[in-house]
Amino acid sequence: MLNGKNILIGITGGIAAYKICELIRMFKRNNANVRVVCTPNALNFVTKLTLQNLSQNEVGVEEFNIEQFKPEHISYADEADIMIIAPATANTIGKIANGICDNLLTSIACAFTKPMIIAPAMNCGMWDNQFVQENLEKLSSAGYYVLEPDEGFLACGYNGKGRLCELQKIFDKTVNILNGEKFLSGKKIVITAGGTIEEIDSVRYISNYSSGKMGIALADEAYKAGAEVILISTVNAEKPYGVIKVKSAEDMKFAVENEYDTADCIIMAAAVADYRAKNIANHKMKKADNVENITVELVKNPDILQSLCKRKNSVLCGSAVSDTVKEKAPVIVGFCAESENLIENAKVKIAKKGCDYLIANDISRKDIGFSSDYNEVSILRKDGAIKHLDRMSKNDIAKSILKEIYG
Numbered sequence: 001m002l003n004g005k006n007i008l009i010g011i012t013g014g015i016a017a018y019k020i021c022e023l024i025r026m027f028k029r030n031n032a033n034v035r036v037v038c039t040p041n042a043l044n045f046v047t048k049l050t051l052q053n054l055s056q057n058e059v060g061v062e063e064f065n066i067e068q069f070k071p072e073h074i075s076y077a078d079e080a081d082i083m084i085i086a087p088a089t090a091n092t093i094g095k096i097a098n099g100i101c102d103n104l105l106t107s108i109a110c111a112f113t114k115p116m117i118i119a120p121a122m123n124c125g126m127w128d129n130q131f132v133q134e135n136l137e138k139l140s141s142a143g144y145y146v147l148e149p150d151e152g153f154l155a156c157g158y159n160g161k162g163r164l165c166e167l168q169k170i171f172d173k174t175v176n177i178l179n180g181e182k183f184l185s186g187k188k189i190v191i192t193a194g195g196t197i198e199e200i201d202s203v204r205y206i207s208n209y210s211s212g213k214m215g216i217a218l219a220d221e222a223y224k225a226g227a228e229v230i231l232i233s234t235v236n237a238e239k240p241y242g243v244i245k246v247k248s249a250e251d252m253k254f255a256v257e258n259e260y261d262t263a264d265c266i267i268m269a270a271a272v273a274d275y276r277a278k279n280i281a282n283h284k285m286k287k288a289d290n291v292e293n294i295t296v297e298l299v300k301n302p303d304i305l306q307s308l309c310k311r312k313n314s315v316l317c318g319s320a321v322s323d324t325v326k327e328k329a330p331v332i333v334g335f336c337a338e339s340e341n342l343i344e345n346a347k348v349k350i351a352k353k354g355c356d357y358l359i360a361n362d363i364s365r366k367d368i369g370f371s372s373d374y375n376e377v378s379i380l381r382k383d384g385a386i387k388h389l390d391r392m393s394k395n396d397i398a399k400s401i402l403k404e405i406y407g
């Protein structure tokens with residue numbers, strides 16, 4: 001699986017350092033070249049001799065190795081396809097997040113330009129520390145792959161979050177990244193796109209300026225990341241994945257609900273009209289010389305997002321719901337387009353609808369949103385967390401949204 005891949009493992013001074021001996025063996029069994037670099041403190045927990053034998057390579061600790069013409073931190077960084085820091089101590093996380101390079105490992109990390117996985121492990125109090133969390137947030141926003149620790153009984157005697165995640169998780173993530181980051185393999189993602197079209201007569205309709213670009217970018221990125229994708233769209237799109245063309249809000253509701261049972265995630269990026277004409281004339285309505293005003297009576301459209309959330313939440317609230325049922329329920333993501341008080345309105349909306357994530361964007365700005373290839377959004381999570389994504393291409397926004405949900 002990893003034939004010829006160069007994996008650089010950085011070990012820091014945490015009690016979980018001994019577990020990395022087995023991780024090295026997992027990589028070696030899959031034909032990877034493994035190099036290990038340790039902080040001086042890591043050697044209190046695991047010996048250089050062990051690591052050297054398991055990796056079949058010299059282990060780096062000293063930064064000032066004057067026998068080489070190229071500084072070691074540069075040659076290690078150049079050679080590797082990926083760097084994994086495991087276990088990552090609170091101390092080393094803080095240094096990397098702040099550009100501090102005071103030993104060989106942190107200097108390599110600073111010079112490293114390829115993918116880097118960081119697997120923190122520490123006491124639960126350290127994990128909950130505000131500054132540790134801020135440093136980790138900084139690293140994930142900058143594109144580092146942070147693998148959260150597990151909860152359980154910790155070596156320090158406490159029960160809580162802080163155990164190094166399973167080695168298999170670090171191994172699988174490495175394989176995924178090196179083989180093209182198919183982090184959505186095995187997931188079915190249903191995405192809606194475009195503005196719905198609500199007919200008035202056989203030639204006229206009510207719609208909105210949604211171009212469908214955000215929904216299509218999400219579908220493209222989910223597909224590239226290995227998901228089975230169903231795009232339910234009001235705009236035409238020729239794609240290598242499933243596309244269901246719909247027109248009105250009612251068509252869209254029917255199509256989405258049809259996919260509900262088999263979906264792992266439903267992302268409602270379409271701009272669904274709130275109202276539709278009560279009566280649709282089946283011929284072109286004629287202009288009459290003596291009629292100055294006409295009235296088109298509108299009725300409320302179904303709220304697709306809210307009804308999906310109701311369906312999910314009513315199942316989850318039922319008595320004796322098994323874990324399998326909980327796991328099978330799709331993640332539901334809504335979009336909200338606002339022209340003022342973006343975050344306040346989005347907070348009200350996520351609470352009212354009951355979705356897992358709400359992506360809020362400001363449609364009053366001309367440089368993002370409708371028809372533009374760019375967007376700037378805030379991702380609101382059900383638990384109250386908010387993450388802001390600065391202005392970038394809709395494809396990059398899509399990647400970040402998918403990573404936020406499944407990263």
Ligand SMILES: Cc1cc2nc3c(=O)[nH]c(=O)nc-3n(C[C@H](O)[C@H](O)[C@H](O)COP(=O)(O)O)c2cc1C
Binds near residue numbers: 091
């Ligand atoms: C027995 C023992 C276990 C430790 N385990 C951890 C740990 O799991 N995670 C952590 O962040 N720090 C742990 N520490 C503290 C770190 O070793 C300390 O912060 C050190 O400065 C880390 O250095 P390094 O990041 O350069 O390796 C431990 C210290 C001791 C004495």
